[in-house]
Amino acid sequence: MVNRIFDLYDDLEKDRIMLSFTGALSTGLIAAILNLVERKLEHSEHAPAVRKRVFNVVMECLHNLFHHNKHRAAADSSSGHGEGGQGVVVIAHDGRGYSVFTGNAMAQSEVDALKQRLDLLNGCGPDELRELYKNTLNNGTFSPSGGGGLGLIDMARRSGRKLEYGFIPLDNNNTFFSLNVNIAPKNHPLHHERHSP
């Protein structure tokens, strides 16, 4: 293993990985990761608007993972399965800007709904995303954790690019979901023409 450290280091450098984390998230760990991300961004990013966008996306991703894992751990303990609460977060900074990757196992039965949701968001322009956000905020029903589908819309708005995603089947009941939220290096307006509401 010790001989592989250089290779690992080399890979992380080549892929411009700012941060990578695997394991179970706790509220304390989320705070620590966000603190680390904020400090790293102070050095890597001059534009405050981009810094804030990256921070926001990382925060929403971590919260998504956290709530998803909690939900899954609860389901696992009641069904007798052991494996809940794991996930991966990777933040990379390259020529395309910042990429916030997350990955987690999820129930196969929930894949179709999530895929439809992501495709819907990817089919929306900035103004449509804004309207969708406002409608969901005003009319949406919310889970006890407060989610209710705003997180993905918010990420799509801040990204300004399509959400990249993948599903890899793990077994009959479980699928690994991966998401990349890419944030452009330069400041992009959330929507093209500013107008008063």
Place this chain on the structure above:
Amino acid sequence: MNDILLEGSPKTPTVHFNSTTGLLELRGRSIPENSIEFYRPLIDWIDQYAQAPKAKTLLRVQLEYFNTSSSKCILDLFKKLEQVRNAGHAVEVHWHYEVDDEDMLEAGEDYQAIISLPFKMIQVEEVDDK
């Protein structure tokens, strides 16, 4: 009634709700994992305040970050204040955003579009998170 004086933390905002002056302030960061738990006492406070509000109520929002789970709770605060206004009392919202923080300005405009309260968008160099 008692005022609310909460010091900010890395995940929760500074809150000053003053029933004597009618000044309600929310400053800093609102990024807790469970926002409902944090905001419930604030929403309850406004319910109580609404029974005998000041002639003029000002909600001053100066947030650097807030998560989507807080955004619903903040909307609930606005909705409570909307009721105060509908009962015939003056209520105003001052929404602060940092220079270059278009996203925060848009977030304020989104609320403005949903809520029938007078909003004032105020650009600042840096939000006061103390």
